[in-house]
Structure formats: C-alpha cells, structure tokens
Amino acid sequence: DPIFLSSFWQELFTLQGVLLHKSTAYHPQTDGQTEVLNRTLETSLRCFCSDSPHTWATQLPLAEWWYNTTYHSTLKCAPFEVLYGQKPPIHLPYLAGESSNDMVDRSLEAREAVIALLKLHLTRAQQSMRDKANKHRSDRQFMEGDWVYLKL
DSSP, X not given: OGGGGSHHHHHHHXXXXXXXXXXXXXXXXXXXXXXXXXXXXXXXXXXXXXXXXXXXXXXXXXXXXXXXXXXXXXXXXXXXXXHHSSOOOOOOOOOTTOOSOHXXXXXXXXXXXXXXXXXXXXXXXXXXXXXHHHHTOOOOOOOTTOOOOOOO
C-alpha cells in the first residue's frame, strides 16, 4: 500500500523498531498469521454450514464473532478484550417470537440453529477424539505401594 511507503510512515515505523516486510496482494502465504486466521475461519464456517455450504457468506459474521470472542493462549485473553478493554458481552439465548420484528426474529432463530448445530459437531468431534485416544489405553487399577513405570 503506497500509504505505508511514504516517508512519514517509514520514519515512524523505524523509530518504533517495526520492520516492514512487503508482500503481494492475494498471496496470504507470505503472511503466516493471515494463513492461520483464514484456516481457522474456514474450519469454523465448515462447522456452521455443513448442512448448507452455500450459506457460508451469511455465516461469516458469526464465525468472526466466535473467533474474536474466544480465548487465545498467546494473548491470554480474547482479541475482543484487547481491542475494547473489556470482556465480550454474554450470548443470551433467543426464544422464538420474542421480537415483534419478523426479520430480527428470523435472524436470531437462525443464529440459535447454527449454534446448536455447532455444539452438535463439536460434541461429535470430541467423542471421536476421545474414542481414538482411548483405543490405546487400558483401565488399570493400582493399589497403594504398587510400583509403576512412569514415562515422561
């Protein structure tokens, strides 16, 4: 972007110790963080839209919201908290017919349906991971004083 190539910005970044690395538009492979974010959003959208993939564009704001309000271990908080300085608002469940506006009612009902579907997919994924992990485990009983082999 020409804006970031002006002498003002170059001087500002130099004084702040920021190194600018130029990349090409539409080539996210030059920016690993963008690749990771895109992959995360794509995975979320697959969960949200598994039953109707053509609706992904309408679900993108929800995927973005989930990403920005989810705890990130590198930040030790959610991106929402970094940006706004407070925890994200609590998601309040919606009951059909609470709104007198039909469009709001349909939108919030659709959101609840997507959230329910997402929970179902996450539960299935957790069960699948649990089953795979438990294949290689056995239920063993130990008594006090037994010798055990600890593998670190």
